[in-house]
Amino acid sequence: MILPSLIQVLTLGVSETAMLVPHADTEPVATSDVVVATQHWWAGFILYLPLISLILCGLCAAMKVKTKLPAWITTACLLGSFVFSLLLYFDYGGSPELIPILSWINLNDAGGNFAGFSANFTLYVDSLSLLWVMFVTGLGTLITYYASEYMEADLGKGYTRFFAGVSVFLFAMVALVLADNLLMLYLGWEGVGFASYWLIGYYYQRPSAVAAAKKAFIMNRIGDLGLALAIYLIWTTFGTIQYDELIDVLRNGSWKEAYEGWTIDAIPWFLMLAAFGKSAQIPLYVWLPDAMEGPTPVSALIHAATMVTAGIYLVARTYEFFLLSPESLHVVAWIGGITALVAATIGLAQYDIKRIMAYSTVSQLGFMFLGLGVLTTYGAAYHVFTHAFFKAVLFLTCGAIMHGFAGQLDLRKLSGLIRIPGWRITSIAMLIGCLALAGFPLTSGYFSKDAILAEAFISQGPGFEALGWIAIFTAFLTAYYTFRVWFRVCAGKVEYEPGDEHHGDDDHGHHGGSFHPHAPRFAMNFVMAVIAIGALVAAVPYFLDTKADDALTGGWVADMVHDSTAQGGLPGLDRHGQSIGDPVEHGHDVHHGDGDHAHPTILGMDPHMAMYIISGVVGGLGLLLAAWLHLFRRQDADRLKAALQRHWWIAWLPRAMERKWYVDEVYHGLIRAPLWVASHLMYAFDRFLIDGLLVDGIARIPRMIARWFQPLHNGIVQSYAVTMAGGLALIALLMILFIQFWKVGGGG
């Protein structure tokens, strides 16, 4: 009798989870075109496999495995994830699907008094999440394989921990991307932040790494706060946090019936805060450059290709909210544009190649936000896609250099790598990455960046045209600092100095005086080559027009964004409520696509065509400038800097750029230091005022009273007895008097 009851108790709540449908009365209701696709139950493996990998890595750690086993486990599991996401892509029917996995937080409707709540582990598969999950798992697999070689110096020390962290990251990232509700997205959101904390702090004995990890987590938490508040707002406004229901309500406008208030306008601002935190935009970008303290594969995977694009994903996913209050989109565009410019200027002045890449990531993320802000979700998504490849390859090559030159990252101390045997693949891969990042014509970055830039001139918004020119100028800077790295490090004559990092293996031989860089071997070369090819091939989707819909430009990526929640940002499609000032109007198209609007033009040309030309020219100019200053006449660069520093009115500029515009210092002075002082004051307040004065003070009162009566306590028993008897007599007397008086009073 006990056993069945035990099972009943233990499975209480789990009983529902045993079913595939999460909760009896919160079964996902398929709204409009969303279908519950239980036949795709195996899609859950995209999520499970990284988890399995984590558990296996945990076992490896427990059994103190000293081989590369954890790397192979992780690579295999992630490859499995990738294969499943490909399968899902090919089996995807075209309309969004819900795939229930497990119930999570459910509250029933309490007898009509209160509404229920539900957030489950259910996958929401649409083309947007498919796009993301494919490149996340794909690049994840490749970079893990790369890391199997890169991290080998730590075999038996932190090797397992590293791959466990990567598994956590992939799990969280997949959860973020495939979530069907904002709470599960939040799980992934914080999960990737945590994985990033884990991996940035991988070298936990280095104080700078610990500090960077902490900074990343706390900065991300500020963004998370925004997301949390956005979730609360969405919940109180719409009573649901599931995408399908939200999109449905937002698109059919039924929410307007009983709605009066301010919440709907507040939602995008909080979402924006969240996105800016995760995607390192002004003012929350300072954690990303510091995050380079982590091992380079981590920087490539998390801090360049995947995690930092979660902010873009969030905005794309919740684009309908942004369309409802256009001012928020203008802010997104401007913040994106300014971040792009500021980060690029900082990138100009750095010497650490990994940091340059980090700032260029911030800058490129700024471009993506600019794209979102100027109403081109597909441009942003495409740039995310191409950036994932070329930035990953740039980081991986940086990693290879760091690995081979004992941690050397200073571009002044490296030169002519392409001429050193064994470094050719690295150098060429880096060149491809640089070309794409610089937006060199016909590379992938060229097309994706143009999609954004052109739209800045096409869309109507406050100062968008100026923003467009800022972006073009930034593109010029990008081309310059990118090739500054390549010309310095890979071209020129062979010259190098090793770094000061001892990897633990002695084949560097720099104890003996001469230093031999050890070139990347198969795993690293293979991965760099594959991703470099990917960076080239990423241009192809631009020309793939799978839907054969001629209103749709942008090819495959535009297709992927189409039919997703972000479709409001597609050119030539019916957009929802984007007309400024009136979120009610539907289907009002502000720009090209229908042919009946006058196209804005740049210098008298069609914007797209003009942009192809302008950005090509600008990219070429940047490249040439870099070639002049950093390849042919390197001494000119130093002379230029010296010349700048001679004039006081300009000298601050390079210095400020080098010191990252003093943002860290400003944060420290404006937020951290005052808070720190306030905390100390509070602690003093707590100890001396509340505890000391109030609590102990009150406790002291009885003692003070006692002191008055102390003389009575002389220790002689008889004197106590006399006092007692006297007191008794006094009371008796009073009572008699009182009775008498009362009697007299009553009688009289």
Add this chain to the structure above:
Amino acid sequence: MMLIASAFGQLALAHYLLLSGVLFVIGMVGFLSRRNLIVMFLCTELMFQAAAIAFVAVGRYYYDFSGQVFVIFILTVAAAEAALALALVVLLFRRKPTLNAEDWRDLSE
């Protein structure tokens, strides 16, 4: 004076109360005037019994047995207390061979 006069006429409640009062005063005077701990303790017992007599008498007067119940309570408590008190006195005596209450003033510290 009327009270005492009637008291000699008939054995009434007042007689018992008088006895109780006298006993209590004797106990109290004894407690205050003597210095020996054991004697002082005996005096407290006297006061106890005074209270007990008053209880029984009043209980009988009102035909309410609560008074007698309380007496039994008092007896029990007194017995327990006697045991404890005597034990304490013995302990004190072991520590310092005197039973004079004034010699134990330092116990108040």
Add this chain to the structure above:
Amino acid sequence: MIWGWILLLLPIAGALGVVGSSARAAKSVALLTTLATFGVSIAAAIEFKVWGSGDFGLVSSIPWLSEVGINLSIGADSVAMMLVLLTTLLMPLAVLGSWTAVSERLKEYYGWLLLIEAAMIGVFLARDLVFFYICFEFTLVPMYFLIAIYGGSGRARACIKFFLYTFTGSLIALVGFLYVAWCYAESTGTWDFEIATLCTFAATELSLGQQLWVLVALVIGFAVKIPLFPVHTWLPLAHTEAPTAGSVILAGVLLKLGTYGIFRFVLPMTPDAVVEWAPILGILAIIGILYAGLICWVQTDVKKLVAYSSVSHLGFCVLGLFALNPLGLQGAVLYMINHGLSTGALFFLVGMMYERYHTRDMNSIGGLAKRMPIWAFFMVFFVLASVGLPGLNGFVSEFLCLIGTFAAGESGSYPGVLGPWFAAFAALGMIVAAMYLLIMVGKIVFGALKEPVNEDHHDLPADLSPREIIVLAPLAVLCVLLGIQPGIAMDAMDGSINETLAVYPDIVKGAIQQVTDAGSTVLRGGMNQ
């Protein structure tokens, strides 16, 4: 039913057994007793047929002072049963956790531990007010001795402060209780101390003014226990000085007596007054969250930091309680359990570190991940649970408390008197929590290895022993389980919570109506929709 009585009496019998056995056998007896109690509580949970409904299970009553309406009546609703399970789970771990830490006066130590277990179970099982109060107060006695005998260097001051402070608070609560009972006797002519009866009576018969006084008395009593700002100052002191097991019990269960008291008495007894006063209590809770959080930031004593973090964390719990909707209340009750698990574990961990290094000073210790990787793993794990990382338990409860508070606007699906501003400020606590806990982790777990010279010879291994892992592992497993399947607990407690809240929507709407009618502005943080 018999299970409840066994639950109550088994630890007492165990305490007698410990006192009767030899000092060497004391801890084994205590371990066996606590394990047996845990087993019995599982059995009771199985026999407890009312999961998910609002009824009481394990109901049983023995007449005691029936003439004045006092009986030994026990029984538990699902919330109380959950807390009983938490208690019985933590106790064997507490015994195991003190296996090597306590080396003298063993019999008394384990005797007190078992007695406090009985008292805590009694609090949760009581259906009679007097019985409840006796148990509630009796928890102080063993804890007093645990701190006074086995505590740190400042234990004398700490134990007296702990005892007097919480005792004074409870006395004020007692006045409130007696007032309600007296009103009941006045109006019906008979005394009755059945909790349910008194709650119904107070909620329906007392005027708003009377309820306000009762609320003030009860809240003062329970706020000291929770502890709510500004009556929290006993806690850091008591925690710092208490032995590890004492801290674990204190954080794990004793603090929950305060929030449980609010759930069991304040909410059902004085609904009108609660609606009136919830914003003020909410503000106190928010001040507590941020204030204690910032204080944590500047602590150098790890244990004190964790103690202050309890003040901060329980602010969320109080906020959830006064959100007056199922989201907040579910969150609050889950918070009680989750805080017990994760903070209890943190105290264990700090204790394990202290046992090895005899210091808790964050400046003299660092980089322990190198020396004690398993310990570091658990430390980071429970810190993350505490910070509220989604997927672990802390997140679910924190999220529910906050969304409940946020949604508790004046109208809409969740009538309530808190609202977005309350939640927004409280949510800042998420950042503060991340700040102080990660800084703590960064200092003691990571960084360059820094070990104080420890002259004392101890026979503990450098890293955790299997015994210590056994102490932590169940807590970690539960953290994960409740993080991904909170439904296990939430569905079980659904009924009780809805029952408690059933009266509130109308009262809230009535109160809002009154306010809008009067056109006055009251301290309210709702969305002025």
